[in-house]
Amino acid sequence: xxxxxxxxxxxxxxxxxxxxxxxxxxxxxxxxxxxxxxxxxxxxxxxxxxxxxxxxxxxxxxxxxxxxxxxxxxxxxxxxxxxxxxxxxxxxxxxxxxxxxxxxxxxxxxxxxxxxxxxxxxxxxxxxxxxxxxxxxxxxx
Numbered sequence: 001x002x003x004x005x006x007x008x009x010x011x012x013x014x015x016x017x018x019x020x021x022x023x024x025x026x027x028x029x030x031x032x033x034x035x036x037x038x039x040x041x042x043x044x045x046x047x048x049x050x051x052x053x054x055x056x057x058x059x060x061x062x063x064x065x066x067x068x069x070x071x072x073x074x075x076x077x078x079x080x081x082x083x084x085x086x087x088x089x090x091x092x093x094x095x096x097x098x099x100x101x102x103x104x105x106x107x108x109x110x111x112x113x114x115x116x117x118x119x120x121x122x123x124x125x126x127x128x129x130x131x132x133x134x135x136x137x138x139x140x141x
Contacts, residue, residue: 063108070114071103073131077121092116 078088078099085103089096094113101107102117114125124132 066102066105066107066109068105069130070125071105073123074103077123081121088120091120
């Protein structure tokens with residue numbers, strides 16, 4: 001087979017359109033052109049009006065932290081049980097840093113972790129009765 005037997009492949013649609021529009025522009029005809037937003041430019045870090053408004057915002061947004069009262073109760077709890085922070089962490093199946101963060105008041109409250117620590121030290125850490133012993137009654141079914 002000779003090369004001429006194969007059908008010639010024409011230009012792609014985008015190439016044909018751009019070529020025809022550029023030829024039309026050369027002839028002086030009116031060509032519709034639309035600018036693409038941030039085409040070929042790195043404009044992802046523009047300062048906009050909304051950004052400026054956010055910078056001027058005075059309200060400080062932050063997550064709640066475990067109170068220092070809870071941290072003090074945790075420390076008294078593991079000391080009264082004769083444990084160390086590491087022992088408490090092992091007993092609650094958490095990392096020692098998790099227990100330390102809750103003692104220092106740097107952690108965001110997590111009811112699941114606080115519940116484990118409550119059961120391990122036997123003292124309430126949530127609600128109004130912080131520091132009071134947990135009453136062990138019959139479990140609900």
